[in-house]
Amino acid sequence: MSTDYQQAREALGMRLRELRLTAPEGRLTGSALAHRLGWPGSKISKLELGRQTATPEDLHQWAQACGRPASYEELRARLAGFESHIRSWRRQLVAGHTPVQDAHNQAQANSTVLRAWESSWIVGVLQTPDYARAVLTRSAELHQSPRDIEEAVRARMKRQELLYTDGRHYHILLWEPILRTLICPPPVLTAQLDRLTGIIGMDTVHLGIVPLTTPLKVPPGHGFWIYDDRHVVTETWHAELWLDDTDTLTLYQRTWTTLHQSAAYDTDAHHLINAARKTLPPH
Known part of the structure; x- marks a missing residue:
């Protein structure tokens, strides 16, 4: 807190x-x-x-x-x-997950340069519907919140329209272990990894994978988004934090830059994704 x-x-x-x-x-x-x-x-x-x-x-x-x-x-x-600034999940999810998705859709629509680091799951804007459904279901189970899963999945998928909007740039870093984390069935994760492969090379997305074996100058920590260097959004188990003070922004910018220096891009990112795909159990 x-x-x-x-x-x-x-x-x-x-x-x-x-x-x-x-x-x-x-x-x-x-x-x-x-x-x-x-x-x-x-x-x-x-x-x-x-x-x-x-x-x-x-x-x-x-x-x-x-x-x-x-x-x-x-x-x-x-x-x-x-x-x-501190939005507890208990209060946010009273009406289900869809309003939360809508709030993030609006925040991303209002931003031009978006930077993300994620160490727990594939970020929402890159998720397949089935992967999103699995993640949202697990969240609803954890928080015992209303089950508006299908509406929330549709709202999250709508966010992906922003990937095809000129003038918007996503700089996304993922930690390699999440490419192998079975928060969903193996076939769903396989399709999700295929989706990531297709993302590499898009004009609006610069996707980096931080390898598990690479030396890190900072611990992986929790995931976060930086919107236009105006505010940071990050999550804990109990709340979502929307932070905009200068010192906090500077810290998260420095953290993202440090992790970016350890990331693999383009062909190297392809190799990491394909290697993860080969370790999944057969369908």
């Missing part, structure tokens, strides 16, 4: 405590507020200390219980401010 995010969460907690202590009918103790809300006392302290992220409903109930219903809009605005 980013320091800026935690500081914002702690600031919101301080504001919640202030509302509790200055309630119009008199100062409320934490236990009294918990009783009024029907919450465990630990939730009051976690919210006030910034150890738990409030939901909009939490904020609404808090404002009402403290006798300050008008303060809800201010609290909600504070929450929205830092949630725009």
